[in-house]
Amino acid sequence: MSEKNQWLSVFINPLRKQAWFETFRQAFWSNPDRLMAAKATFAIVLLAVPFVVAGKSVIGITLALGALAGALSETDDHPRGRIKSLALKVVSFGFSSFAVALLNPYPIILGFGLAISTIGFILIGGLSERYRGVTFGAILVGIYTMQGIDNSPGWYLQPILLSAGALFYGLLSLVLLFYHPWRLLEEQLARGYLALATYLEEKAKLFPSDKTRQGQLRNQLALQNVQLVAALDRCKDVLNSYGDAVKDEEPLKPYMRYFMLLQSLHERAASSHERYDLLSDDPENKELLEGIGQTLLQLSLAIKQFANSLLAGTPYRHPVSLAWMVNALKDQFEKAENKATHPLAPLINNLNRSHQSLVNLNEDQQRSLTPRLAKDERTIGERLKAQLNWNHPRLRYAIRLSLCFLVGFAISEGFQIARGEWIILTSLFVCQPSYSETRRRLLQRVLGTLTGVIAGVLIVQLFPTSAGQLVLMLASAFTFLFWLRRNYSISVIFITIFVLSAFSLITDEGVAIMVPRLVDTVIGSVLAIISVRLLWPDWQYKRLPGLIKEALSKNTAYFQAIINEYEHESTDDDFDYRVARRQAHRADNALVLAWQGMQMEPKNRQHFRKQAFTLTYLNHALLSYLSALGAHRQQQQLTTIELLSIAKDVLAALQEVTNSMQVQNGVRDKHIDNLMHEIKEHLNNTEQGEALQQFNLLFNIADVTAHILKRANVLAIHQK
Structure with a gap:
């Protein structure tokens, strides 16, 4: 790629010395939305202005609409993929526009043709992200052709001009992409880190918090998690696009490490170790909880700073304020009694690990191998x-x-x-x-x-x-x-x-x-x-039981993957674990979106609205406790044989809950109550710090599982 870009460097390098060029980089290059708008507007200027000035406004505006459609249908691909996408776009735009122009004298045929082609375009768009952008643009260009056909001097002119406008914008965008081929990766990773920063800002409100706000804050976190997981999925898709296109993986490794770090930071951010509203009731925890909240805010600012460095192409400088805050928090924790068994110890440890991960961001020793990423292995057919x-x-x-x-x-x-x-x-x-x-x-x-x-x-x-x-x-x-x-x-x-x-x-x-x-x-x-x-x-109430079953099933698989990681020494490529974790978050997001969507539906279709809210909260809480257990998997093992046995029993109970939802038998599982009683006995008899924390997490997982079963069975009984 660097050889192909040598000719661009001849023109670009002298510009870098100009003050206005640096101003442009800061104003546009570091802001993806502004850069995209500037690219499309610049293309419209070059296409429309000369023709409008020459009195050929129809030609100029039609070219501008083609460029606009090209911008709206642009996909996030490696430059080679962009070339393929652009070729498909020009062909599909031309086909759609020519078809409308030819059929315009025959309204009945045009109407049915529009309807049938729309079905085809939508289904083709579902094959991949690349096709989705192209087919949406093709439908849009067809409608643009219908709008402008009365003003067009010739029936053939619009199809040519609309396709030419899209081609011109696509070539302009490609020039910028060839100038900096890794730009799309940096942009998507930056969006992912910015979404994580927003999530951390929201989570900081939990420290301290009270019981009355706990449910609302948890649901807001669940909604923000939807945006974050979507950003992670987009990062993965772009990484796969680049991985398929490049032969040498070496330039890809830093971006892969950034993505793996983003996943790791997300897991720690999504984790919950305790009921923080209950801890907030204890005056002795007040300073620690406030310190945790402030540390989360500082961590959010540091992550935003890293995202901005990715976009601007400047080195990341770890903020001193975060290091100072983490050290102050640890000093405050040292003054606490019973440090080894303190319920906030795992969370403070998590914050310190996130801080250290950012400090050591660019160290190649973080991960020597390029791990696998999940792909859709299905054929087009x-x-x-x-x-x-x-x-x-x-x-x-x-x-x-x-x-x-x-x-x-x-x-x-x-x-x-x-x-x-x-x-x-x-x-x-x-x-x-x-x-x-x-x-x-x-x-x-x-x-x-x-x-x-x-x-x-x-x-x-x-x-x-x-x-x-x-x-x-x-x-x-x-x-x-x-x-x-x-x-x-x-x-x-x-x-x-x-x-x-x-x-x-x-x-x-x-x-x-x-x-x-x-x-x-x-x-x-x-x-x-x-x-x-x-x-x-x-309607969402009809989907609710299936979504709950799916969420419980994926949480069960995630829990199994966590236990496997604890049982066996972790490897550099924990592929199965990451897949299980991602699927659990996707299932949780689907449940969250169903609850959110239900609020926009007609009142007479909002059945089980209160149950949906509670189940969304409980499932996200379960996922948070599982994330906490998973976040420490590479740092410690399950410290006793009893712990491993109890973990497998809790897993079996969660599996039973999933199975009971599948048959909707509406029966409360007494096994979970007995299991929770057994864990309580271990908690009362355990003094070792790590073991106590792990028993506490397992108790929280079992407790949330019991509450989910109770609520889900009520829902099942109402549906019978």
């Missing part, structure tokens, strides 16, 4: 076959969206609605796989469009000339892309202003079309919510 199942949510979503398009197109054609294609465009963005997601998008889209219409009509009066409206279009394009991942409602405001200024440049009717756009947005949004409400709605 197997992935497609899995989706061709009526119970698969992607197939249902594909049919639902295609019917939305068909009905929207029929309304547009039947009532001769001006710019009726916006009904279809709105349905594309609003209609989501679940009712809760669709309802959330509906509110964001309608409010954003309404605000954008009002703001756009007022602002456009200040820029009546073509030059002023061109500047407004470029500024709104940049702002739309910048806010797209951060706040969808705000991004909708600016894409509405973009549309207003673009149409003002083409037809001088920007203000006139704003009211029709708002009406079409409402119609498209209503179609989306009706389709997801009436067509095979997947």
